[in-house]
Amino acid sequence: MSRLTNDSDDGVFSRDQTESPLIDEGNSGGSPSGVVLKKGPWTSAEDAILVDYVKKHGEGNWNAVQKHSGLFRCGKSCRLRWANHLRPNLKKGAFTQEEEQIIIELHAKMGNKWARMAAHLPGRTDNEIKNYWNTRIKRRQRAGLPLYPPEVCMQALQESQSQNTGGFQNGDNGHQDPLQNTYDIPDIIFDSIKSNQGGVLPYVPELPDISMSSMLMKGLGPSQYCTYMPPTMHRQKRLRESVSLFPGFNHPSVRDGLHSFDQIQDDTCDKIAQSFGSTFPYDPDVKNPLQYGAILGGNSLLNNGHFSNSKPGAEKLELPSLQFLEPDLGSWGGASSSSPPHLIDSVDAFIQSPPPTGTVQSECASPRNSGLLDALLHEAKALSSGKNNYSSDKSSNSSTISPGELVESSNNVNLCDTEWQDYGEPISPLGHSASSIFSDCTPISASGSSMHEHPATETFLGQNVKSEPVEPIWTPERQKETSIRSNYTRPDALLDSSDWLDQSAGCVKEQTMMSDAIATLLGDDYGNNYKPTTSNQGVWGFGSCGWKNLPTVYQMSELP
DNA sequence: AAAATCGCCAACCGCAGATAG
DNA sequence: TCTATCTGCGGTTGGCGATTT
Numbered sequence: 260m261s262r263l264t265n266d267s268d269d270g271v272f273s274r275d276q277t278e279s280p281l282i283d284e285g286n287s288g289g290s291p292s293g294v295v296l297k298k299g300p301w302t303s304a305e306d307a308i309l310v311d312y313v314k315k316h317g318e319g320n321w322n323a324v325q326k327h328s329g330l331f332r333c334g335k336s337c338r339l340r341w342a343n344h345l346r347p348n349l350k351k352g353a354f355t356q357e358e359e360q361i362i363i364e365l366h367a368k369m370g371n372k373w374a375r376m377a378a379h380l381p382g383r384t385d386n387e388i389k390n391y392w393n394t395r396i397k398r399r400q401r402a403g404l405p406l407y408p409p410e411v412c413m414q415a416l417q418e419s420q421s422q423n424t425g426g427f428q429n430g431d432n433g434h435q436d437p438l439q440n441t442y443d444i445p446d447i448i449f450d451s452i453k454s455n456q457g458g459v460l461p462y463v464p465e466l467p468d469i470s471m472s473s474m475l476m477k478g479l480g481p482s483q484y485c486t487y488m489p490p491t492m493h494r495q496k497r498l499r500e501s502v503s504l505f506p507g508f509n510h511p512s513v514r515d516g517l518h519s520f521d522q523i524q525d526d527t528c529d530k531i532a533q534s535f536g537s538t539f540p541y542d543p544d545v546k547n548p549l550q551y552g553a554i555l556g557g558n559s560l561l562n563n564g565h566f567s568n569s570k571p572g573a574e575k576l577e578l579p580s581l582q583f584l585e586p587d588l589g590s591w592g593g594a595s596s597s598s599p600p601h602l603i604d605s606v607d608a609f610i611q612s613p614p615p616t617g618t619v620q621s622e623c624a625s626p627r628n629s630g631l632l633d634a635l636l637h638e639a640k641a642l643s644s645g646k647n648n649y650s651s652d653k654s655s656n657s658s659t660i661s662p663g664e665l666v667e668s669s670n671n672v673n674l675c676d677t678e679w680q681d682y683g684e685p686i687s688p689l690g691h692s693a694s695s696i697f698s699d700c701t702p703i704s705a706s707g708s709s710m711h712e713h714p715a716t717e718t719f720l721g722q723n724v725k726s727e728p729v730e731p732i733w734t735p736e737r738q739k740e741t742s743i744r745s746n747y748t749r750p751d752a753l754l755d756s757s758d759w760l761d762q763s764a765g766c767v768k769e770q771t772m773m774s775d776a777i778a779t780l781l782g783d784d785y786g787n788n789y790k791p792t793t794s795n796q797g798v799w800g801f802g803s804c805g806w807k808n809l810p811t812v813y814q815m816s817e818l819p
Numbered sequence: 820a821a822a823a824t825c826g827c828c829a830a831c832c833g834c835a836g837a838t839a840g
Numbered sequence: 841t842c843t844a845t846c847t848g849c850g851g852t853t854g855g856c857g858a859t860t861t
Binding site: 299300319320321322334335338342371372373374385389393 | 846848849851
Binding site: 301335336339340344386387394 | 832
């Protein structure tokens with residue numbers, strides 16, 4: 260048959276090897292002589308040969324291994340085996356928490372640059388990191404959790420702001436030490452922020468519909484909006500995963516009250532869908548982050564009555580890095596009538612733009628295989644190209660919320676507004692008044708109707724917004740259940756139970772949805788390992804104090 | 820107890836850049 | 841300058857054990 264079996268006298272080839280030798284397709288690394296090269300798992304004998312060869316000849320010239328060692332493996336396979344398993348100083352076993360944190364940070368900065376990431380993790384291979392990340396993606400997506408902890412995004416934004424190097428750096432960020440948190444964020448993001456501070460709200464009628472919300476949805480992971488989550492996962496499993504992802508929930512005090520944490524997500528989904536009248540059909544083809552953003556914007560448009568012309572089947576633009584986003588985007592993108600949670604809306608409102616009018620992606624194409632935040636930055640750069648087009652002409656963009664409306668909306672929620680002012684307003688992590696987020700996320704119904712009442716029309720920012728409940732399964736019982744559980748989505752919500760009643764009841768009539776959204780947005784690693792840093796608090800008002808109100812929000816949700 | 824599902828891991832594949840001839 | 845080869849990287853697949861239904 261081949262040398263594969265004939266030369267087994269050296270002990271290299273085990274029985275399983277000779278039984279089904281695979282023919283190397285002859286691509287790079289294949290045997291030029293056409294000998295049958297083995298594929299599949301390596302045996303210890305093969306490992307020994309390879310190790311011995313490398314000891315003698317050093318790394319490299321992998322194709323010569325087959326020629327000189329009698330090892331019938333292609334060069335690529337040898338290199339891979341050596342790099343991933345045989346080379347010295349390899350660290351085996353599960354990633355430590357520190358390593359995981361580093362990976363998260365690195366990925367936030369680099370994207371899917373596994374090799375670069377591996378360079379920052381001694382003893383770890385790119386393959387390991389890649390596998391870990393892919394598993395993490397699956398797990399968190401299934402659990403409806405954001406991919407990145409908030410502090411990662413906030414840190415990225417914060418440090419980018421402080422960096423202020425005045426230029427968008429090239430896509431190759433890997434040369435910087437991510438461990439130093441030198442994230443490369445285009446200044447455009449912060450130009451917008453500064454504009455907000457100056458009272459000149461960015462209004463970008465001609466900008467592609469890339470918004471901070473979409474950026475956040477990407478950066479934080481759209482998965483916090485579990486609406487796209489495939490409903491196939493058993494609730495118990497989701498509960499398990501949720502708990503595993505929220506170590507804090509293992510605490511008895513929390514766990515005892517968490518009779519069905521996964522229900523939170525379901526409820527969140529229900530509420531969101533209910534509130535926005537969508538089932539968020541899954542559409543894996545919709546990869547357009549811009550459309551994604553447009554849809555997000557569409558929500559804010561719903562809120563303020565200026566509906567966007569984002570529509571189903573809009574241009575499909577590829578994500579620079581699809582990864583886990585694809586289905587997520589699709590879930591949103593497939594429903595023009597649907598809207599994501601309010602949380603993001605006011606972000607959009609500040610960097611709102613018309614729906615994509617062209618192939619913006621081509622203008623801001625991220626480097627190949629870039630990661631989420633990476634792609635995010637490129638989008639932002641594209642945004643920057645149109646930044647100068649800011650205009651106050653509201654009429655030119657029916658899809659844009661006006662600054663005035665935002666201010667107005669902010670005033671509707673004095674509680675949140677005040678808190679944010681106390682902690683750094685108007686600089687918010689999202690580049691604008693955080694209170695506007697709260698206000699937007701906190702539908703103030705003039706009629707006082709609650710979301711669970713399926714109001715045919717809700718008043719957002721003084722405008723009537725049609726709400727199209729999809730699943731008439733929302734019940735007061737479920738709402739109560741959800742509200743209670745919502746308190747557990749952020750462990751710290753349990754800590755503060757005294758002052759929330761003092762808060763304006765008018766601020767929170769419909770808190771549940773928002774709290775869920777925020778919980779999903781922050782709850783993940785917040786409850787896990789989010790240790791607000793001083794810098795976080797100081798710059799963003801996003802530290803523990805900055806979110807002081809969140810527990811209130813949750814607790815308020817328990818109001819009858 | 821069996822089937823289904825999932826997570827983890829290892830390995831392969833294809834592409835692209837670098838380098839040598 | 842062109843071509844072939846090597847090397848590295850990222851995406852994907854498949855196997856296997858564990859867990860769940």
